[in-house]
Amino acid sequence: MIDAHSCGSRAKTDRIDAELISRFMAFRPDAGRTLPAQKLRILRALTSKRAQLVETRKRLAAQVKAQQKQGMHAPLEELDEALHSLLDSQIAELESRIEHLIAADDTLARTVQILRLIPGIGPVASTMLIAEMPELEQISGEKAAALTGLAPIAHDSGTLRGKRAIGGGRRSLCHVMFQAALVASYHNPVLKAFADRLRKAGKPHKVIETAVARKLVTIANALCR
Template structure:
């Protein structure tokens, strides 16, 4: 039975302001997206029994809100904007304002609160996530610069590109050192990292990426962990038509890290190499086979952290 005294808080986040709706109380407020504004929101929320605060991922504008609410022990749910958009369409709502969006986000929370996972990152895990995300951004930039170097450009541009590549490689190494230092200084993270590193193909950087980007790992089912990183195949069929299964969505940083690990394991780790070879022998495309190996890796990581035992394969 629902606790009718509990409220769901929907927040529509923008660069300058936060539009808030408290459901089912019908309270609507707007505050600045700043420490002062968020503290005002926290004062307001202290008057209610808040089940959770829900907002969309906005590329960073929600981070200060998330951090400050976490420190006050509020359960925060950072939802994929596509889910919110789909929910709003399903309600038949045609109007579009920030206040309406905040209300619909709160209604979404009320309807789908069972989907919420209460895993909260520690301060150290948040620091690790910042470093992992920064490394991921720099690697994307580095890849772009290396691609540009392959195309004919003016000599001055080549010199500039090479200079940027050298700088990026140096910065990535510095961040990796900071990641290793942070892991070594935290007993819990260090223990989890060592367990993950026992899996063939997974090194310190990938272990750090999984710990920081997927804090749920080791606490949820294999199907859920696969879906979280976008490695759960979905069927696509209608009537007599039967399309190919496909993967969609999920957290891109851990998926990219697992891809690189999979490329290594299919060369040097016999059990996974044999698994991959069987799929290729069965005429499965490379992408299908490599995604299957990636799924094996994330399932292994999930089981190892759940059981607290290193990989024996």
């Protein structure tokens, strides 16, 4: 089935709606994304599992904090510490496997090296960009931002008519880029100046964070190209 997502568009306008409806009746042999190379599929599996374990560790920390407030942590402390240690060990193992996989491939290693030149892009963000966006360097900056879920989407029809907001995209990558944006907005000279201008203009924190994250993706795509 043809929809806005398969065409690489998240925007919703009357013109786009009409175009998608007309395409619906036509066969599109090029629909969908091509399957990434095996090494990229392995890298994606490793980074996805790491993200899952990191999220589990965060939830465990929140549960421990809640138990402490309720005075119920002592009976479970030993179990929680054992689980936390296990998660730390598994995350470290995955990070080691990711590092070795990248080091064993000259192309991946070179791409990571380029991405790490950007202040704010660390080991996690660089590997996530490669794993979750194999189109990197082959598309425009605007397209890269859209695929990450950081591009403003126009809604000229439907219930959100007249509004623009980000949405969709590859959520795990979007989450990581938001974290990278927090670092970049204070430690990347160019993006810090950009963020400061937005702060002075009275923009909300979420808007600033989104704008910086979008610029990070655009810069990363441009450097890789």
